[in-house]
Amino acid sequence: MKEKKHLKWSYKIIFIIIGLLFLKVFEFVVLDRVIHWFWKIPLDGTGEFIDIIVTILILLPFIIIVMMQRIRLEGAEEKYKILAYNDPLTGLSNRRYFEEKVSNSLMRNIKEGKTGAVIFIDIDGFKLVNDTYGHEIGDILLKEIGIRLLASVRKEDLVSRFAGDEFIFFLPNVDKPLVLNIVKRIIEEINKPFVINNNRILISTSVGISFFPEQGKDIKFLLRNADKAMYKAKLDGKNTYEIFDEDKES
Numbered sequence: 001m002k003e004k005k006h007l008k009w010s011y012k013i014i015f016i017i018i019g020l021l022f023l024k025v026f027e028f029v030v031l032d033r034v035i036h037w038f039w040k041i042p043l044d045g046t047g048e049f050i051d052i053i054v055t056i057l058i059l060l061p062f063i064i065i066v067m068m069q070r071i072r073l074e075g076a077e078e079k080y081k082i083l084a085y086n087d088p089l090t091g092l093s094n095r096r097y098f099e100e101k102v103s104n105s106l107m108r109n110i111k112e113g114k115t116g117a118v119i120f121i122d123i124d125g126f127k128l129v130n131d132t133y134g135h136e137i138g139d140i141l142l143k144e145i146g147i148r149l150l151a152s153v154r155k156e157d158l159v160s161r162f163a164g165d166e167f168i169f170f171l172p173n174v175d176k177p178l179v180l181n182i183v184k185r186i187i188e189e190i191n192k193p194f195v196i197n198n199n200r201i202l203i204s205t206s207v208g209i210s211f212f213p214e215q216g217k218d219i220k221f222l223l224r225n226a227d228k229a230m231y232k233a234k235l236d237g238k239n240t241y242e243i244f245d246e247d248k249e250s
Contacts, residue, residue: 087161089139090146095168098160102170102219109172110213117179117211118219119169120226121149121186124204124238126165133199140196141203148189153182168223176211183207183241191239204239206230215244 085097093101102118109116123145130138142165149159149167158170171179187205194201208230216222225244233242 090143090161092146092150092167093158093160095160095162098158098162098168098170099219099223101158105170105172106212106217106219106222110217114173115211115213116170116172116174117176117209118222118226119171119179119183119186120162120208120210120223120230121167121169121205122230122234123165123190124206124234126203129201129203133196133201137196137199137201141194141201144194144196145190148192149186152186152189157182168226179209179211180241183209187239187241206233206238207241208233208244209241210244215246 085093087094126138126141129141142161145165145167146159146161149169153159153169153171156172160168162168171182174182187207190203190205194203208226208228210216210222210225210229212222215225229242229244233240236242
C-alpha cells in the first residue's frame, strides 16, 4: 500500500513539472496577465518576475521530497535507537544503553570528586514462577518488577534490565547510607506480593553493591564486582544485599 502511495505521489510530481514546463513553453500568457492585473506590473516588466516564480515552483516539489525523506530518516533513526537501547519487555533501558550512559557519567562524576554506586540484582525464585505459572505470567511479573524498581530509586538514578531476571542500577552522586536505604527499599518492594491473573506470587531478590571510585572507575569492572557481591548474597541465604569486598575475594 505504501509503495502505491509513493508511486501516486511520483506521478503527481511529474505532472506538476510537465505542467510548469508547458506554461514556460507557451510564454506564461495567463500568468503574465494575472501578474499584470494583480500587481499592476507592466506587461513588458513581468518576464524576470515570472522566471523567479517558475524556478521556485519547479524546485518546490524536490524540496518537499527532500524534507519528507529527511523526516522519514529521522523517524527511522529514532526507532532504531529505541530498539537498540530499550528492553522491549519491561520498557527499561537495556545493558548496552546502561554501559554507554554510565561510562560517560562515571568520568564526569569521578572528575568532580563525586561518589556513587552500581547495583546488581537477581530475582530469587523467578525460574520457579516460570515453571509453575508459565512464561506469560513470568513476562508480566518482570514488567511489574520493573515498575517497582523505578519507584524505589531517585529520578536521577538509572535502572536497566541486564538479562533474564537480572537488573542493574547506577546511583550517581550519593553516599553509602543513602545507597543502603535505597537497596533496602528495593528488597522491601520486591518482597511485597504480586497478584497476576488472580495468582498471588511471592519472590525475593539478592543484591550486590560496588561503590565508585574506591571499588572501580570502569563500568564493566564495577558491574563485575557488583555481580560477585550479588552471588555472595545468594550464598548467604538470598533476600539480602552484599557490598563487594576485595579482601573476601582474594
